[in-house]
Amino acid sequence: MRRRLMPAPPLPPLALLLPLALLVTACAGNSAAGTSTDIDGHGSLTLNVGDQKGGSEAVLRAAGELENLDYKIKWSTFSSGPPLLEAVNAKAVDIGGVGNTPPVFAAGAGSKITAVAAFKGTSRGDAILVPNDSKLTKPEQLKGRSIAVAQGSSAHYQLVASLKKVGLSLDDVEVKYLQPADALAAFTTGKVDAWAVWDPYTSQVLLSRRGRVLTTGDGVTNGLSFQVAAPAALKDKEKAAAVEDYLRRLRRATAWVHDHQEEWAKVWAKDTGLPYDVALASVKRTNATRFSVAVDKPLVASEQEIADTFTELKLIPNKVDFGDFVDTRYNGDLPPSTTPARTSEGS
Structure with missing residues (x-):
């Protein structure tokens, strides 16, 4: 059944698109920490938490989960996962949230990191987009085409996996390694044939009617994100207890989103500068589908597949045993990582 496409309206002003460059929750980049804020709690212990714009602090606050703390929280805001994990490795951050691919690259670099909690959602927001007037209708037709993607990002792996599914490899396409702001410009001006990216960029392009989905990562990638801690913090009895409390609060806040999508x-939108309609579309497509899962053997195997893929591509220099970079002490009675991702009503 064919859907008639409406003429594309003018692109939103650049000022509306720039906030999206801050939202690289999935992925890559070289930005350092931004401003830090403190959350006062009872007691003398301070938990140093790495965050990304519109991330853990915002959802915890919205869900009312930053009240009655027995410890203080010092937030450090990063624009992406890799520099956040560099801070974890340097013991500047005790714990922080990243997507499914940065931990693999950090492990490959020998960083001192430990994945202590996982969240699973659909991968429908991870998409390969093409312009509305593109002649491409299926991923098999990407052969010989130029594709923008952020190197070392979850979108990078999604691109590799999506190509593999249809019998292609990175050697069959022209990869343009571009960070989101540059990729967005290249995509909207026709300098690349496709763009492998994640939400909320996916929602932005779709709502501005400047592109459509060629394929998504749903059923191709694992849809995981992680809370990653510094091993030194986990060896500290008081900090390990604070980490446990923090994870409980974050899990409740993540569940809260599912029933409070508009809120x-x-x-x-207010925290990031995103237009509300883009934020809501992204929440429905991606954020509200997330739930807590156990850090278990199938999860390790899934991340190991990502690690092996990038090792084969020679983007990770050494063999990675991802099982050496996890700690299962906070699993409790969480569902297994193989539990199907839930869908968001109305998405």
Whole structure:
């Protein structure tokens, strides 16, 4: 059944698109920490938490989960996962949230990191986009085409996996390694044939009617994100207890989003500068599908597949045993990582 496409309206002003460059929750980049804020709690212990714009602090606050703390929280804001994990490795951050690919690259670099909690959602927001007037209708047709993607990102792996599914490899396409702001410009000006990216960029392009989905990562990638801690913090009895409490609060806040999608979208839009309709579309497609899962053997195997893929591509220099970089002490009675991702009503 064919859908008639409406003429594309003018692109939103660049000022509306720039906030999206801050939202690289999935992925890559070289940005350092931004401003830090403190959350006062009872007691003398301070938990140093790495965050990304519109991330853990915002959702915890919106869900009312930053009240009655027995410890203080010092937030450090990063624009992406890799520099956040560099801070974890340097013991400047005790714990922080990243997507499914940065931990693999950090492990490959021999960083001192430990994945202590995982969240699973659909991968429908991870997409390969093409312009509305593109002649491409299926991923098999990407052969010989130029594709923008952020190197070392979850979108990078999604691109590799999506190509593999249809019998292609990175050697069959022209990869343009571009960070999101540059990729967005290249995509909207026709300098690349496709763009492998994640939400909320996916929602931005779709709502501005400047592109459509060629394929998504749903059923191709694992849809995981992680809380990653510094091993030194986990060896400290008091900090390990604070980490446990923090993870409980974050899990409750993540569950809260599912039943408060409009409310969370308003908070997220205000915190990041995203247009509300883009924030809501991203929440429905991606954020509200997330739930806590155990850090278990199938999860390790899934991340190991990502690690092996990038090792074969010679983007990770050494063999990685991802099982050496996890700690299962906080699993409790969480569902297994193989539990199917839930869908968000109305998405």
